[in-house]
Amino acid sequence: MPSILRLPRVSHCRPPRSTAMRFMFKALVIEKDDAGYRATVKPVDESALPLVEGGVSVDIAFSTVNYKDGLAITGKSPVVRKFPLHAGIDFAGTVSQSDDPRFRPGDAVLLNGFGVGETHSGGLAQKARVKADWLLPLPAGLSPRQAMAIGTAGYTAMLCVLALEKHGVTPASGEVLVTGASGGVGSVAIALLSRLGFRVVASTGRMAEAEFLKGLGAAEVMAREELSAPGKPLAKERWAGVVDSVGSHTLANACAGVRYGGAVAACGLAQGMDFPGSVAPFILRGITLFGIDSVMAPMARRSEAWARLARDLDLAKLDALTTETSLEGALAAGADILTGRVRGRLVVDVNR
């Protein structure tokens, strides 16, 4: 049962809300003050939620821990830019109150990005209040838990796959490389691409996870070291397409090995933000590098990605790559994901 407490409304120092009661609920709160930067799970009052004109209140069922959430929880990068703030760039739940005609109480919804968990209180909490423009109806066929098992990482993997498809990369074009394979983006990308008929080669620093990656659909698993050191401007033409969540030398080497006319979808920086490559593969092999952003992606692209996830992702494989934790567990997981110790996706039951 959600541990939401009902209290009589006593304060009117902020504009009254349309409900006659106010709530205490649990949130993973990021604070920064004279005492320093800290993340704590604690009870907060409904008045801690942002006042959003024409907004929608959501009872959150599940959230996730993405790489960016790890940066926010640990404070390793300045992801959070407003304090105090509830962490969490994703959530799925049920509308409890709406000032927007597009959503009604009881509607199942999900949210990814739009600065939520960065500048606006987010999903690692039992409640959120957000702009209606940021919400998507929960796709038919996915439960709130499954949607958050996918989360921003999985939705970004789908954006990468869509970019390759739109470029014309098909299973007949040749092999597709997925880097950061055991991570959230990588594991969902493998499951998606293999289901679509591609021969997937998974690059990982965790060879002990080779069987896990093959279970998701990787035809071959290669050691991260084959791509992560400085390489040549051009390598043997191998990849018809690449999904890269790693950046740095890995991205440069991936580009160097793309076949004539192929494409790379780059979305991440787990190895580094640098791109120490050369123009050779672009001007001699006509390859294309797609930059993938999930945070501000337009609604039409999000809807397309989520419809495809609901259609093309094998839910048994999604289950196999998902582990579950609580809000308290998300605190430790924030540090774990930054050191590559989270396998696949981590879903957070905020009411556990």
Ligand code: NDP
């Ligand atoms: P995860 O931590 O789950 O996965 C990242 C994976 O990268 C790790 O599991 C590991 O895989 C690999 N890795 C980690 N460190 C290194 C390293 N030093 N060198 C090479 N590989 C490494 O994170 P996510 O999948 O959630 O996110 C991946 C990246 O994508 C992050 O940088 C994140 O910020 C970015 N991202 C970007 C989005 C966008 O909108 N552009 C949206 C979502 C994520 P293995 O052990 O198999 O090698």
